[in-house]
Amino acid sequence: MDADGPTDLAAFRDEVRTWLREHDPGEPPPLDTVEMRDWSAAWQRLLFDSGWAGIDWPTEYGGRGLSFLEQVIWFEEYVQSGLPVGHSCFVVALAHAGPTLIARGSEAQKAQYLPPILRGEHVWCQGFSEPESGSDLASLRCRADIDGDTMLVNGQKVWTSYAHLADFQELLVRTNPDAPKHRGITWVICDMHTPGIEVRPIRTIDGGAHFSEIFYTDVRIPLENVVDEVDNGWSVAMSTLAIERGPAALDYQLGTLRDIDALVDVAKQRNLLKNEELASRLAAVRAEGAALRSMTYLSASESKSGAAPSPMTTAVRTFWGELQHKTARLAIDVLGPDSLELGIWSEYWLTQFSAGIAGGTKDIQKNIIGERALGLPR
Amino acid sequence: MRIKLTEQQRDVGVVASRFLEEKVPLTRLRELADDAEAGKSVLAIEESTWASCAALGWFALGIPASAGGVGCGPVEEVILFTELGRHLAPGPYLPTVMAGWVATAAGEGALATDLFEGRRRAGLEVGRFVQDGEPGGFVVSVNGTTLELCEIRSSVPVPSVDGSVPLSMGAKGAPLATVNDAQLRARAQLLASAMELGIARATLDMSVAYAKVRMQFDKPIGTFQAVKHRCADMAMRVHAAQAQTLFASFQVESRAPDAPFHAAAAKTIATKAAKLNTADNVQNHGAIGFTVEHDAGLFARRAHMLEYCLGGDTVAASTLLAASQHRFETLPPAPAEWFDRSRTA
Numbered sequence: 035m036d037a038d039g040p041t042d043l044a045a046f047r048d049e050v051r052t053w054l055r056e057h058d059p060g061e062p063p064p065l066d067t068v069e070m071r072d073w074s075a076a077w078q079r080l081l082f083d084s085g086w087a088g089i090d091w092p093t094e095y096g097g098r099g100l101s102f103l104e105q106v107i108w109f110e111e112y113v114q115s116g117l118p119v120g121h122s123c124f125v126v127a128l129a130h131a132g133p134t135l136i137a138r139g140s141e142a143q144k145a146q147y148l149p150p151i152l153r154g155e156h157v158w159c160q161g162f163s164e165p166e167s168g169s170d171l172a173s174l175r176c177r178a179d180i181d182g183d184t185m186l187v188n189g190q191k192v193w194t195s196y197a198h199l200a201d202f203q204e205l206l207v208r209t210n211p212d213a214p215k216h217r218g219i220t221w222v223i224c225d226m227h228t229p230g231i232e233v234r235p236i237r238t239i240d241g242g243a244h245f246s247e248i249f250y251t252d253v254r255i256p257l258e259n260v261v262d263e264v265d266n267g268w269s270v271a272m273s274t275l276a277i278e279r280g281p282a283a284l285d286y287q288l289g290t291l292r293d294i295d296a297l298v299d300v301a302k303q304r305n306l307l308k309n310e311e312l313a314s315r316l317a318a319v320r321a322e323g324a325a326l327r328s329m330t331y332l333s334a335s336e337s338k339s340g341a342a343p344s345p346m347t348t349a350v351r352t353f354w355g356e357l358q359h360k361t362a363r364l365a366i367d368v369l370g371p372d373s374l375e376l377g378i379w380s381e382y383w384l385t386q387f388s389a390g391i392a393g394g395t396k397d398i399q400k401n402i403i404g405e406r407a408l409g410l411p412r
Numbered sequence: 413m414r415i416k417l418t419e420q421q422r423d424v425g426v427v428a429s430r431f432l433e434e435k436v437p438l439t440r441l442r443e444l445a446d447d448a449e450a451g452k453s454v455l456a457i458e459e460s461t462w463a464s465c466a467a468l469g470w471f472a473l474g475i476p477a478s479a480g481g482v483g484c485g486p487v488e489e490v491i492l493f494t495e496l497g498r499h500l501a502p503g504p505y506l507p508t509v510m511a512g513w514v515a516t517a518a519g520e521g522a523l524a525t526d527l528f529e530g531r532r533r534a535g536l537e538v539g540r541f542v543q544d545g546e547p548g549g550f551v552v553s554v555n556g557t558t559l560e561l562c563e564i565r566s567s568v569p570v571p572s573v574d575g576s577v578p579l580s581m582g583a584k585g586a587p588l589a590t591v592n593d594a595q596l597r598a599r600a601q602l603l604a605s606a607m608e609l610g611i612a613r614a615t616l617d618m619s620v621a622y623a624k625v626r627m628q629f630d631k632p633i634g635t636f637q638a639v640k641h642r643c644a645d646m647a648m649r650v651h652a653a654q655a656q657t658l659f660a661s662f663q664v665e666s667r668a669p670d671a672p673f674h675a676a677a678a679k680t681i682a683t684k685a686a687k688l689n690t691a692d693n694v695q696n697h698g699a700i701g702f703t704v705e706h707d708a709g710l711f712a713r714r715a716h717m718l719e720y721c722l723g724g725d726t727v728a729a730s731t732l733l734a735a736s737q738h739r740f741e742t743l744p745p746a747p748a749e750w751f752d753r754s755r756t757a
Contacts, residue, residue, distance in 0.1 A: 298737075313729060314725065317725070320738075322652070324674055325677060325678075327659075329651055346651055350651070353648050407644075407647055409620070409624070410623055410634035411635045
């Protein structure tokens with residue numbers, strides 16, 4: 035660090051901490067997803083007006099234009115303040131749709147879509163997985179026929195978080211069925227209010243209601259919504275996934291550290307640290323939490339927002355998923371029979387089943403680590 | 413506050429790797445271990461090699477120049493010790509370096525100079541044994557956050573799991589130098605972590621190389637997910653151990669309040685990485701990995717010797733659980749610089 039760096043960053047941290055303390059909403063966001071949208075939109079608007087939205091996004095699109103380090107400090111202070119993590123329907127917009135557009139979008143697309151994201155005006159969702167295309171994402175079949183300056187979309191997407199609230203979608207479609215499967219895919223911005231889109235909710239194992247399947251019948255999307263080029267969407271999707279699996283999730287990752295701290299407190303209150311097996315597992319998840327943070331810094335320093343996917347960011351994502359699984363199981367073991375009552379830790383346990391699936395199953399992620407980071411044969 | 417790496421410092425890892433490859437390749441390590449086990453030598457090292465290490469400044473690398481050291485810090489020490497681990501370098505590097513810190517902190521300049529210049533060495537007390545102890549030499553022990561340097565009065569050899577790390581039991585004299593410093597214990601844990609990281613990385617490399625060439629069912633075994641995923645797990649452990657060891661080394665360098673926490677985390681992560689990777693490496697090699705001719709066993713044995721160093725997981729766990737929470741006050745170094753320096757590791 036240079037001579038004046040630490041002072042500036044320390045001042046920035048103080049400023050963030052003071053602001054968060056003064057603006058703590060004091061209550062968690064509502065669970066009802068429609069009310070949650072209003073709550074989160076108001077919060078995001080407040081962040082934008084106060085200069086805390088898009089800290090490392092370019093200034094021309096409403097960001098602060100600071101470095102990733104300031105963004106990290108924001109996340110750290112946000113998580114440490116105890117404000118809720120991981121319940122915002124704006125997460126797709128802020129964490130990977132926006133960064134994907136910054137990396138791969140046209141100037142017109144950036145100017146049109148990025149500022150409303152930061153102002154909390156647009157909810158985005160992801161349209162990648164299909165019923166027959168999970169880990170084998172490139173086999174996707176949702177079809178788009180190009181017709182003049184539009185495309186006509188027919189097909190289905192599934193496992194879409196916040197689709198029922200979304201204004202826009204990062205949609206992967208098959209534009210060339212004759213090309214090899216990775217070469218006929220297009221990444222397009224889909225306006226979720228377009229006629230022909232039907233969203234059906236899917237309830238999840240933890241009782242959550244933000245998941246959906248989506249049906250497209252003759253949905254017309256202008257070609258100007260294509261990000262990068264027609265048939266080059268696989269490469270754009272890889273950018274999205276690298277961002278999704280990488281530093282974009284930093285607040286969620288730091289949230290896991292906070293969960294571990296809370297669990298250690300529960301164990302202390304229950305005088306369970308004298309149980310060597312539990313103490314050893316609690317110490318191990320704490321150590322792994324520290325390592326997760328260190329790994330994230332290391333991989334974030336390798337790839338700036340939207341840069342080429344680094345296979346080691348996949349390793350961080352997978353390591354994190356396994357840590358979430360361990361922490362959730364440990365929570366049940368710390369609570370013992372008290373975990374039978376539906377409460378924050380039993381819900382936590384149920385929610386963490388998604389940690390080895392979301393953003394690509396841990397199995398496919400380990401293939402990626404093996405093949406792209408280690409160079410093992412396919 | 414942050415030391416800018418000179419070209420010479422950046423080369424610490426490169427020089428160490430080249431030196432160790434030349435002086436103690438694994439074939440030579442086996443001979444040295446055989447000699448020690450046959451009683452032809454006390455330690456599995458050659459005096460000329462030890463003297464060369466002293467000349468390279470390895471025993472005073474992290475000592476300030478004003479105290480007769482090289483003037484580098486924990487980051488460079490970590491770079492060096494990662495290479496020592498990766499090459500399974502035999503010899504009491506860790507306790508000798510620790511002894512130098514203790515002697516320096518206690519103001520025992522002459523003693524420190526003897527250690528820096530390779531005239532004296534120290535073994536490490538682990539449980540009821542001493543690793544790499546020599547009659548007439550020193551032994552370093554760690555109790556709580558107190559590091560103590562004593563002379564070995566008597567010493568009886570005990571069969572060691574790792575022949576290149578001779579084990580003994582005996583009696584020690586009154587302390588020659590004592591220092592109670594949680595930061596110094598953290599730094600010692602860090603260097604043990606670095607060696608474990610080196611072992612975890614070496615075994616990952618061995619497994620990946622083998623999985624690419626070993627053919628079964630007319631395919632390289634690395635195509636099979638059972639093997640591929642085991643290699644991916646090994647890589648994740650290496651990545652975690654490397655990131656945490658490096659991060660902790662920056663915290664230790666600046667004597668940050670959370671340095672003991674992060675060093676304890678590094679030791680926990682690196683111990684697990686070394687323990688599991690060396691075992692997975694045997695598995696990945698199948699029956700050939702189970703033979704004494706194969707090097708996989710050497711790594712498993714050395715990982716075992718390091719596991720209980722400095723109180724092992726038990727001591728690390730008490731540090732990790734004593735903290736009320738992860739705290740984020742201490743900034744990591746600027747990512748770009750961090751990455752730049754980590755590249756040398």
